[in-house]
Amino acid sequence: MRRFVNISVTAILGATFCFFFYVLLWHDYRWEAIAPFAGNLFAGWGMTIAVSASALFLSTLIGAGLTAGQLATFAPARWLARGYVELVRGTPLLTQILIGYYLVAPALHWENKFTVGFVILAAFAGAYLSEIFRAGILSIPRSQWESARAIGLTGAQTYRFVVIPQAIRRVLPATAGQFANLIKDSSLLYVIGLGEFTMQARQANAQTYATFESYLPLAIGYLARTLPISFASRWMENRTRYEH
Amino acid sequence: MNIELTGLTRRYGDAHALREVNYRVPEGVRVLGLIGPSGGGKSTLLRLLGGLDVPDAGEIRFDSTLLSREDNPLRSHRRRIGFLFQAFNLFPHLTALENVTLPLREVHGKPPGESEKIARDCLDRFRLADHAGKRPAELSGGQQQRVALARALAHQPKLLILDEPTSALDPEMTAEVLDVIAELCREGQEIVLSTHEMGFARAVADEVVFLADGQVIEHGPPAQLFDRPESAAVEKFLGRVMRY
Numbered sequence A: 001m002r003r004f005v006n007i008s009v010t011a012i013l014g015a016t017f018c019f020f021f022y023v024l025l026w027h028d029y030r031w032e033a034i035a036p037f038a039g040n041l042f043a044g045w046g047m048t049i050a051v052s053a054s055a056l057f058l059s060t061l062i063g064a065g066l067t068a069g070q071l072a073t074f075a076p077a078r079w080l081a082r083g084y085v086e087l088v089r090g091t092p093l094l095t096q097i098l099i100g101y102y103l104v105a106p107a108l109h110w111e112n113k114f115t116v117g118f119v120i121l122a123a124f125a126g127a128y129l130s131e132i133f134r135a136g137i138l139s140i141p142r143s144q145w146e147s148a149r150a151i152g153l154t155g156a157q158t159y160r161f162v163v164i165p166q167a168i169r170r171v172l173p174a175t176a177g178q179f180a181n182l183i184k185d186s187s188l189l190y191v192i193g194l195g196e197f198t199m200q201a202r203q204a205n206a207q208t209y210a211t212f213e214s215y216l217p218l219a220i221g222y223l224a225r226t227l228p229i230s231f232a233s234r235w236m237e238n239r240t241r242y243e244h
Numbered sequence B: 001m002n003i004e005l006t007g008l009t010r011r012y013g014d015a016h017a018l019r020e021v022n023y024r025v026p027e028g029v030r031v032l033g034l035i036g037p038s039g040g041g042k043s044t045l046l047r048l049l050g051g052l053d054v055p056d057a058g059e060i061r062f063d064s065t066l067l068s069r070e071d072n073p074l075r076s077h078r079r080r081i082g083f084l085f086q087a088f089n090l091f092p093h094l095t096a097l098e099n100v101t102l103p104l105r106e107v108h109g110k111p112p113g114e115s116e117k118i119a120r121d122c123l124d125r126f127r128l129a130d131h132a133g134k135r136p137a138e139l140s141g142g143q144q145q146r147v148a149l150a151r152a153l154a155h156q157p158k159l160l161i162l163d164e165p166t167s168a169l170d171p172e173m174t175a176e177v178l179d180v181i182a183e184l185c186r187e188g189q190e191i192v193l194s195t196h197e198m199g200f201a202r203a204v205a206d207e208v209v210f211l212a213d214g215q216v217i218e219h220g221p222p223a224q225l226f227d228r229p230e231s232a233a234v235e236k237f238l239g240r241v242m243r244y
Helices: A002-024 A031-073 A075-089 A093-107 A115-138 A142-150 A154-192 A198-206 A211-239 B044-047 B069-079 B098-108 B112-125 B141-152 B171-186 B197-205 B221-225 B232-241
Strands: B002-013 B015-024 B031-035 B055-061 B081-084 B159-163 B191-194 B208-213 B215-222
Touching: A002 A093, A031 A075, A031 A093, A031 A198, A075 A115, A093 A115, A093 B191, A115 A154, A142 A154, A142 B221, A142 B232, A154 A198, A154 A211, A154 B159, A154 B215, A211 B191, B002 B031, B002 B044, B015 B044, B015 B055, B015 B069, B015 B208, B015 B215, B031 B044, B031 B171, B031 B197, B044 B098, B044 B191, B055 B141, B055 B159, B081 B221, B098 B112, B098 B141, B171 B191, B208 B232, B215 B232
Parallel strands: B031 B191, B031 B208, B081 B159, B159 B191
Antiparallel strands: B002 B015, B002 B055, B208 B215
16 A cells, blocks of 8 residues: 555656656657667667777776775885876866877877777776775775684685675675766767767757757667666665675 | 793783783693783783784794794784684675685685585584574574684684673573583683683683783682682772672
């Protein structure tokens, strides 16, 4: 009964909100105007998936590496990792994309927009991920480290068998959020002319002036990528639950 | 057990946890009990004996060899010791069985099959056979402490160190854990334990040491120390703790 009331209230409020939004933005939809661009939009959506999936993979490696650096006993590793994180977090992503593409990539003779794009994204997201991972590792109580020491585990074994398995569960929600951010941030890669989702929508809009019809699929397309990540994270959280 | 402390000192900031402790465990003692007020140095001494901490000055001889202050040799020392903490400190993401097999497999190099057999025997012995597949959060405090005891004993340590093994338990569970420890004492396991259970110390220990202000105030066989204490401090302490 309670559940029924909850669902009804949510549905009524949600529908009301959607209705007002619809009335507010009401105009004569011209879906046929952007129909010729459907193929491009779809290809752009695929490009966004490819570039963000590659960046997602690389950013996890970079994040893990930076975390290891920040927790290292070797001071230069700690300072360099720390400096990198502060530098990346302190500057806008757009600036990093422009500097990376127009200054760094040419100097390295990198010309493939796709590669340059996902590496810049990964370098950016890696800094944020490393802070999430670091917080996860530091949140494991001292007693766990001590217990691992008492049974004779080495430092590396302590991380592998005791700390990391517990930390992973704790950082899942924040990591999923960061992954969703990364997918959305990939939209900024249009500035270097990568034919990803946002760029295709902008072009469709520029040629048809069908703004709503160009950008609505864009929003839905990004949601279709980020929601599954959210669900997967919830599912993994439940699967790795070890208390209650 | 063959343990000798010379000039043992450990400071935390300005506070002395242990000050120049000189003590040699008498010949033939198998179970050594540490008693005394909280903050008197019991835990610090046990941590030093267990190789979890290093002294600021002085030395410990264990089986006539000097305990190192370097982490690597100290780790081999930890491997021949079993350490039980006040607050169980089991690994929450592992089942009872996995908690016991982890050190056997990773520290003592036993093959998985053998590790599991040893672990199951240990759990059986502490009447935990039905709980092998449960995670710590599903076990009562007494059960958790018995799993921790199985983990500390599975590799047949030369010496078992128990740091107030029942102070986090209610009376019923305390009895359940003390029964198991008393059984170990009867079987001849060498044990050093700190406790606030005076009756228990008296029943199982061959020798009792009274520690206060980081110093050994008095030591001797339990009958002597409990019935005819020589120092006023011990008499006062016993008078206070035995009052109710």
